Amino acid sequence: MKEKLTFLGIETSCDETAAAVVREKADGTGEILSNIVSSQIEEHKEFGGVVPEIAARAHVEKIEFIINKALKESGLSFNNIDGISATAGPGLIVCLTVGLNAGKAIAGSLQKPFVAVNHLEGHALSPKINKKIKFPYLLLLISGGHTQFLEVNGVNSYKRLGTTIDDALGEAFDKTAKLLGIEFPGGAKIEEWAKKGDENYFKLPKPILNTGGCNLSFSGLKTAVLKISKKLKNQSEKYHLASSFQKTINEILYNKTKVAMDEYLKNKKNKQKYFVIAGGVASNLSIRENLNNLAKEKKFTSIFPPVNLCSDNAAMIAWAGIERFKMNLTNNLEFPSKARWPLDSSAPFLKGPGLKF
Ligand code: KG4
Ligand code: ZN
Numbered sequence: 001m002k003e004k005l006t007f008l009g010i011e012t013s014c015d016e017t018a019a020a021v022v023r024e025k026a027d028g029t030g031e032i033l034s035n036i037v038s039s040q041i042e043e044h045k046e047f048g049g050v051v052p053e054i055a056a057r058a059h060v061e062k063i064e065f066i067i068n069k070a071l072k073e074s075g076l077s078f079n080n081i082d083g084i085s086a087t088a089g090p091g092l093i094v095c096l097t098v099g100l101n102a103g104k105a106i107a108g109s110l111q112k113p114f115v116a117v118n119h120l121e122g123h124a125l126s127p128k129i130n131k132k133i134k135f136p137y138l139l140l141l142i143s144g145g146h147t148q149f150l151e152v153n154g155v156n157s158y159k160r161l162g163t164t165i166d167d168a169l170g171e172a173f174d175k176t177a178k179l180l181g182i183e184f185p186g187g188a189k190i191e192e193w194a195k196k197g198d199e200n201y202f203k204l205p206k207p208i209l210n211t212g213g214c215n216l217s218f219s220g221l222k223t224a225v226l227k228i229s230k231k232l233k234n235q236s237e238k239y240h241l242a243s244s245f246q247k248t249i250n251e252i253l254y255n256k257t258k259v260a261m262d263e264y265l266k267n268k269k270n271k272q273k274y275f276v277i278a279g280g281v282a283s284n285l286s287i288r289e290n291l292n293n294l295a296k297e298k299k300f301t302s303i304f305p306p307v308n309l310c311s312d313n314a315a316m317i318a319w320a321g322i323e324r325f326k327m328n329l330t331n332n333l334e335f336p337s338k339a340r341w342p343l344d345s346s347a348p349f350l351k352g353p354g355l356k357f
Contacts, residue, residue: 005082005325006033008106009318010067012099013091013119014145015040015050017062018314021074021081022129024322030129034073035308035315036066041185048184049174056094063102070314078110083330085321088116089338091145096337104333115321116335120343122316124152127276127305129319136272138264138300140257140291143279143311144170144185149214149260150343151270155323160347161263162214162256169249170281172218176245179229180238190242191284197236197243202228204248206255214260215350221248250290257291261298275300280311 004024011018017040021033040050040058047054071078086103089096100116107114123141127133138161139150147164167175170187177186180193204224207217225245232238257275264270275295281287282304295302309316324330342349 005322006076006080007115007318007321007325008067008070008081008084009117009314009316009321010063010084010086010099010103011119011122011312011314011317012059012063012095013087013089014095014312015043015055015058016312017059017066017099018312018317019063019067019070020314020318021070021076022315022318022322027132029132030315030319030322032129032315033076034070035313036070036073037308037313038062038066045183048178050092052092052094055092056098059095059098063098067102067106078106081110081112083107083113083115083321083325085115085117085317085324087119087122087317088335089118089341091119091337091339093337093339100335100337104335108333113325113330114333114335115324115329116331117317117320117324118341118343119317120146120148120150120341121156121158122320123278124150124158124343125155125320125323126278126309126316127303128323129309129315130306131303133274133303134272136270137274137276137303138260139276139278140260141279142169142277142281142287144168144174144187146279147216149257151264151267152276155327156329158343160342160344161260162216163347163350164216164218165208165212165350166217166219167222169216169218170279172222172249173281175222176225176242179225180242187281187284190246191286193239193242194246194286195243197239197241199243199247201237201240202244204244206248206252209252209255214256214263216252216256221245246284246286250287253287254290254294257294258298261300273298273300274303276303276305278305278310282310283307
């Protein structure tokens with residue numbers, strides 16, 4: 001095996017068409033030689049959310065260009081690449097298939113190793129690209145599609161401590177934004193509006209705050225926001241609602257993260273206290289400050305990967321490919337795309353009506 005591995009990573013699980021080339025460095029971290037992300041925000045704006053068929057068509061139109069661009073920017077040719085990794089799930093099947101097939105075709109024609117990557121493992125290992133951290137660590141993943149607390153024990157070794165039982169956190173932000181008349185995806189705008197409002201103006205519910213361990217729920221909060229949004233009288237009240245919503249989210253995250261930290265520490269082997277926060281919502285500064293304060297209180301070191309590695313990207317997929325390849329976890333070209341693919345297969349499926357805590 002060559003000492004320094006270079007992988008091409010491909011990501012098309014949702015509405016970002018992405019390709020990247022990452023090279024392993026001698027110190028065990030990674031050098032990002034290129035990281036191309038083409039977002040489809042414009043394509044989905046008028047629909048207020050991601051439309052799978054439109055997303056898939058956009059992936060098909062862009063994928064070849066994006067892969068070539070990633071290769072060109074890296075200054076390498078296909079011959080210099082040691083392996084190809086592509087996201088195989090979880091996500092929208094029609095979207096996943098585009099990147100997965102492209103990756104398989106390149107690997108097959110060049111006769112290079114192929115690694116099918118779980119998108120969540122991409123996020124889970126992403127802090128290791130530019131920081132030398134050892135396993136285990138606690139991860140909070142907060143994105144438009146996922147909200148989970150994970151104990152990251154190693155490559156291919158995860159314990160899910162908690163998950164949302166309904167909406168993802170980014171989804172809750174986007175739905176609130178939509179009710180306030182903000183274009184999709186409105187998470188960042190909610191943060192902006194929240195600064196102009198009074199966070200104590202509206203009292204909002206915090207579902208399953210003191211039950212269900214570190215599982216989370218946001219749908220009751222969404223219903224409350226919906227009711228209030230119908231009665232708003234002016235722009236100031238919209239700011240107040242954005243502010244009150246964000247404050248409520250911060251209170252929920254504070255409480256649930258505390259529970260997750262305690263659960264993580266219950267396992268005696270978890271002596272190392274690193275807390276990694278990833279996903280698009282982790283770019284919210286008030287959430288960062290809130291979780292940083294909690295980490296300090298609980299004597300955890302908080303780690304926020306840079307925003308371009310936090311939100312969906314292919315560098316994290318290339319990196320997961322390198323880490324898996326080093327453990328001989330390669331795949332054949334028959335590997336299917338998977339809409340659902342939990343990182344911790346022993347964790348129960350916690351979604352849908354009728355769940356009680
Ligand atoms: O990880 P990400 O880029 O993509 C996927 O979910 O796949 O996350 C996007 C989500 C969206 O829901 C977006 O509204 C939310 O992250 N987001 C934010 C902020 N920036 C992005 N939510 C709250 N505050 C922000 N500053
Ligand atoms: Zn993601």
